[in-house]
Amino acid sequence: MKLLRNREMYISLMLMSFISCVAALCTYLFYRELVLPVLVLCALFIILHIVPSYIKYREIKKLSADIDKILHGEENINLENYNEGDLGVLQSEVHKMTVRLREQQYKLTQDKIFLADLLADISHQIRTPLTSINILVSMLSDPDMTYEKREQTIHKLYGLLSRIDWLITTLLKMSKLDAGTVRFHREDVTMKELLEKACMPVRVPIELHGQELILVSDGEFSCDIAWSCEAIGNIVKNCMEHTPDGGTITVSGSCNPLYSEIIITDSGSGISEEDLPHIFERFYKGADSGEKSGFGIGLALARMIVTEQNGTVKAENGQNGGAVFTVRFYKGAV
Template sequence: MKFLRDRELHVQLLLLLPLTMAAAGVGFSRSHQAGCLALGLCALFALVLLGSAWRRYRTMEALCQDLDRILHGESGVDLDAYDEGAWSILHSQLTKLLTRLREQADRLQGDKDQMAAFLADVSHQIRTPLTALNLLGSQLADPSLSPDKRRTTSRELRQQLDRLDWLVNALLRMSRLDAGTVELCREKLSLKDLTYRAASPLAIPMELQGQTFQVVGEAQAVCDPAWTAEALGNVLKNCMEHTPASGSITVTLWENPIYSQILVEDTGPGIRQEDLLHLFERFYRGQNAAPQSAGIGLALARMIITAQNGTIQAANRREGGARFTIRFYRQSAPPAP
């Protein structure tokens, strides 16, 4: 009987022994019946003590078995049987502990599923340009390829390399933001200068398509110049890709005591209602997405902006076209959208 090894029980029995002897001595000094009664009462008390210890041990053993089942992944274990008497305090604490452990396990499983989906999306996004590079490399290896075709293939090869380089760099930026290892500078900047800086890599493609680009107004904001230019450049690139030839992209700047605002509007077809709710999700590509789109530009823009106490929202203009509203708040936290 393992419960007899309990040290607390040993102490109680050792304390009971001299008390029994003293009670028996006093009883027998008076009469034989009184001594026998004292011994009987002491024996009954010892039996009650042993029974209580045995019941406590059985409860503890059952609790240990239930906890072991929980640790091995069983979810239907009920601990309410221990919610009585002195066990109620332990039951309350164990319930809190198990609730916290289940929450952590669910969170870890969610992170694991998200990581698996992320790796699958990354593999898919990288596989596409790698496949194109493999085909283009095979074409360039053909000795009978004409000079004109070789130049065209080389240009396509360079485009795919640029796309792969941008994709890898964007993924690295997103991973750094996720890990919290990015130290964003806080500088007071002219948003007009920042807008022209973000649009400079798009100047030639816009000119080739006959698109017009203009910046209206002036405002200042406290933000990181390089990262914010990256975010705004991704928004402008999205607008450029969905604006037809001879269309226009307009950036309107404005500020008040609460926030500074960048309003980006284009004259494209706008955004489908089904895409508005998912537009800033990682690797999401809408039905009207550009063929070369990887679905991470706007997601990266959102991560950069929100990391600087800002918000970004997308909507459709009544006149047609898309509208992106970026705000950098001066307070410690922006209001809920």
């Protein structure tokens, strides 16, 4: 009998049988006429013990089998049929554990897919400038190359190496934000000082393209200055890359009791309707991205930085054409 293979049930049954035999023997010695009723009563007690135990252990065995199926990857397992006593409590806890394990498994699967796609994107983004670098290096080995041509080639090499360095640095910053290891330190700063500092790295390229940068600022607010400058600077850089030579980029900042707002506009052709939903995605580049556009991670990094500081960033097209980026840092919970 399978039930007797259970050590607990075997000991319990043997103990009850021993007690029944002792009771029957004592009854036989002192009250022989009650031997049969005592044996019947003892047998009834044993049956009443075995039957519920058998049902309980059968349910436990079924639950164990279902758990084993879940561990082997089966999805369509119903754990809602166990609803009595302590077994029901056990079922409830196992069900919670199963749901949690499935969620973790799904998240791990998504993380693996994301990591694979990320590595593919990174390798693709780095391979392009590396290919150009290999070509330029092979050109430098030409002994007949003129001095002027050699200088131009070296200048191109420096530019490509700078792009790769910027890509790696930005990816490291995004990795820190993804891992949650960045600690933002809030400092009080005037809007004018923040915008001046954020736009400083792009002032020279803007002048080289003959573009005009207009800064309008008012008020002050609290933020992590370094990271906020990184976010705003990336947006301004994106506007510069999509604004024609001689165009205008306007950065205006203001504050109110609810939030601090920075609006960045350009006089370019704007953002296509197909690109708008994906503009802040990592490595996304629109169909009209030109040669001077970046790797498609500047805006993604900007959104991560703003979001981590209880803010929002939105991209849209202006009424008079051109792109409009609205950044808001909220002073309370959004």
